[in-house]
Amino acid sequence: xxxxxxxxxxxxxxxxxxxxxxxxxxxxxxxxxxxxxxxxxxxxxxxxxxxxxxxxxxxxxxxxxxxxxxxxxxxxxxxxxxxxxxxxxxxxxxxxxxxxxxxxxxxxxxxxxxxxxxxxxxxxxxxxxxxxxxxxxxxxxxxxxxxxxxxxxxxxxxxxxxxxxxxxxxxxxxxxxxxxxxxxxxxxxxxxxxxxxxxxxxxxxxxxxxxxxxxxxxxxxxxxxxxxxxxxxxxxxxxxxxxxxxxxxxxxxxxxxxxxxxxxxxxxxxxxxxxxxxxxxxxxxxxxxxxxxxxxxxxxxxxxxxxxxxxxxxxxxxxxxxxxxxxxxxxxxxxxxxxxxxxxxxxxxxxxxxxxxxxxxxxxxxxxxxxxxxxxxxxxxxxxxxxxxxxxxxxxxxxxxxxxxxxxxxxxxxxxxxxxxxxxxxxxxxxxxxxxxxxxxxxxxxxxxxxxxxxxxxxxxxxxx
Amino acid sequence: xxxxxxxxxxxxxxxxxxxxxxxxxxxxxxxxxxxxxxxxxxxxxxxxxxxxxxxxxxxxxxxxxxxxxxxxxxxxxxxxxxxxxxxxxxxxxxxxxxxxxxxxxxx
Numbered sequence: 298x299x300x301x302x303x304x305x306x307x308x309x310x311x312x313x314x315x316x317x318x319x320x321x322x323x324x325x326x327x328x329x330x331x332x333x334x335x336x337x338x339x340x341x342x343x344x345x346x347x348x349x350x351x352x353x354x355x356x357x358x359x360x361x362x363x364x365x366x367x368x369x370x371x372x373x374x375x376x377x378x379x380x381x382x383x384x385x386x387x388x389x390x391x392x393x394x395x396x397x398x399x400x401x402x403x404x405x406x407x408x409x410x411x412x413x414x415x416x417x418x419x420x421x422x423x424x425x426x427x428x429x430x431x432x433x434x435x436x437x438x439x440x441x442x443x444x445x446x447x448x449x450x451x452x453x454x455x456x457x458x459x460x461x462x463x464x465x466x467x468x469x470x471x472x473x474x475x476x477x478x479x480x481x482x483x484x485x486x487x488x489x490x491x492x493x494x495x496x497x498x499x500x501x502x503x504x505x506x507x508x509x510x511x512x513x514x515x516x517x518x519x520x521x522x523x524x525x526x527x528x529x530x531x532x533x534x535x536x537x538x539x540x541x542x543x544x545x546x547x548x549x550x551x552x553x554x555x556x557x558x559x560x561x562x563x564x565x566x567x568x569x570x571x572x573x574x575x576x577x578x579x580x581x582x583x584x585x586x587x588x589x590x591x592x593x594x595x596x597x598x599x600x601x602x603x604x605x606x607x608x609x610x611x612x613x614x615x616x617x618x619x620x621x622x623x624x625x626x627x628x629x630x631x632x633x634x635x636x637x638x639x640x641x642x643x644x645x646x647x648x649x650x651x652x653x654x655x656x657x658x659x660x661x662x663x664x665x666x667x668x669x670x671x672x673x674x675x676x677x678x679x680x681x682x683x684x685x686x687x688x689x690x691x692x693x694x695x696x697x698x699x700x701x702x703x704x705x706x707x708x709x710x711x712x713x714x715x716x717x718x719x720x721x722x723x724x725x726x727x728x729x730x731x732x733x734x735x736x737x738x739x740x741x742x743x744x745x746x747x748x749x750x751x752x753x754x755x756x757x758x759x760x761x762x
Numbered sequence: 763x764x765x766x767x768x769x770x771x772x773x774x775x776x777x778x779x780x781x782x783x784x785x786x787x788x789x790x791x792x793x794x795x796x797x798x799x800x801x802x803x804x805x806x807x808x809x810x811x812x813x814x815x816x817x818x819x820x821x822x823x824x825x826x827x828x829x830x831x832x833x834x835x836x837x838x839x840x841x842x843x844x845x846x847x848x849x850x851x852x853x854x855x856x857x858x859x860x861x862x863x864x865x866x867x868x869x
Contacts, residue, residue: 341864345857352853355846361839363814637783637791637801646781723781725802725811726835729840 316708339753340626346749353710354738357717361727369514370718374545374552387442398445398504404681405501413670414684416677422494423502423670427663430537434656437545438538440531442673447524450515452469455497457516465519473567477573480529484599485578486612490586490762491607492664532571539649540656540711547595556711559649566641569648570620577619580748581612587754594760604761622744623651633722634733646723647737650716654744657708661701665693701752709745713738742754806831 360366397420405417412418433440441447457463487493493500515523524531539543539558542550584590585608598604627644672689716737720730780798785791791801793808797816801809805858812820820828 336868337861338864341860344860348853348857352850355850355853358846359843407839635807636786637803638781639784642782725807725814726831727839728835729807731842 299347325326337513337591338529340752340755342702343746343749345748346702349706350709350742350745351738353713354717354741357533357713358731358734360653360717361721363721365725366718366721369554369559372554375548376550378549380507389606391441391445391448391714394445395448398508400681402501405497405504408497408498408682409684411499411688412495413673413688413690416684417497417500419495419670419677421500423667423674427497427670428489430534431660431663431667433534434537434540434659437541437543437550438534440534440538441524444531445531446515446528447520449514450520450523453512453516454520466517466524468518472572473565474526475567476527477529477532477572480527481533481571481574481578482616484529484614485581488610489582489612489759490608492762499505506686508592510588533575536572536575536649536652537656537659540653546658552570556653556715556718559652559715560722562649563646565641565655566645569623569645572648572651572655573620574616574622576658577616578612579655579662580751581615581620583662583748583751584615585656586756587751588757589754591760597750598761622740628741629736630733633735634720634729636724636729636733638723643733645721647716648718650712653715654708654741654748655684655713657704657711658748658752659707660708661704664704665697665701669693682699682740698753702749705745705748706754710740712741736762806834808833 352630401417401420404415408415408417457465487503489690491499491503493503510521511528514527518527540554540556541558542552544553591606594604594607595608624640624644625646628640630643631638631640669691672691676688677684717730720733721727724730724733765788780800783801785801793801793802793805794800794803795808795816797812800811802811809824809827809831812824813832839865
């Protein structure tokens, strides 16, 4: 861990140096005319990203003390919290969130039809999916407290007990987290193909559909089962929350070092699939907005396939592809570590290391979106019914693109560290744990190159939507 | 209500438990941990595992064997770290050269 800051500085140094080199040269050129502006070609920038991940693995491999690694990942500082204060705050926030949901549905169905002026669109996409989601991995997972469908499901459960007098149904355990995997890929597919980011009425329809399914499911199977197992959104925030420094435990709230809450615990194959799906959907979301995608999809649709089926097919195929590559890496890791531990166990054991990558990618993708739309968010919150005619947005400086690349890299570097800590928790000695990471690091290097390429592409409207 | 074990399956810590293992049919494990019966492909891995996982309950002989195994591994680790430093230097050199060439061609 002691090496991580230096790696971060080194990585930032390289990326900044490369991108600012162009700018500095441009300024100098303005002064004397002897220098010409230069730009680093994008292939070199993404190759540098891959190199940074490789280098950060090499640097973490210098940290081989079991006790030190455990000391870093298990370090905890308890934060003082008053139980009564917490209970009151949680109750208040819970009903407030129901109010916000009601306002979003109301303004969405009756308010202005211009996307940027409607509270539903700006609130859900910029406020919730961009802004709120960032807090879950940067601060802590507050979703169980602010999830508006929980109190609604509570009301439903009350009705069930009083009026129908029926017990909750038992959730079929063999399904595990698989419904949430299907739900997550399905939701992102819906987000890509339908105009729910532009048309408030469509968004309200999707929210209403999701509410009906969620409340009904929570009433039938019980709230804890539904939000703990089935609901994809709650699961996304729970995984993101494990990246965060603040962790809720039985004793209160604890402060942990980055990745500390991801370094322990093992989950099943369904959870592994969910983590891979989380990584895939963040990638897919960016991938559909690249020029290369637009060309490819036009070709495929030209053969006579319906566009929405192509989008669905690629969403599922991409997920399958990610899962397959990850499985191959786990099988390979079994050989490099020279161990009898099963490939299935390794797959599930290393899956939490993928979560920081998804978080870093989310931050790269959505921080700029959130900041540029934040004045619009403030405007529509202040005047939801009659928003000002001219909605302002922030114009981000050119160096923001560099910052995005740095976020992608930071997520990957945290992932390298989590995988390192996890390998030392499962393999004996100091060389076997390092060797077990070879396949995963190789996959990560290629994935970094791929995701940095996506982040660096100019935004292209996905065709046929 | 519901089964709490499935209610929060993502947060069940069992890091201390023994990982699932599978031994190919044609193979016999070189060693097996006497405390948790985890099989290992090499004697050295088993000895190192004793020190990492069962440091509180082991015997004096096991401790001596562990210390010897750590010493042995340290030599291998030193060579490995030399390779790491070599790889880092190579990586650095390749990137510096790549940037010099690319920026040089443009300038």
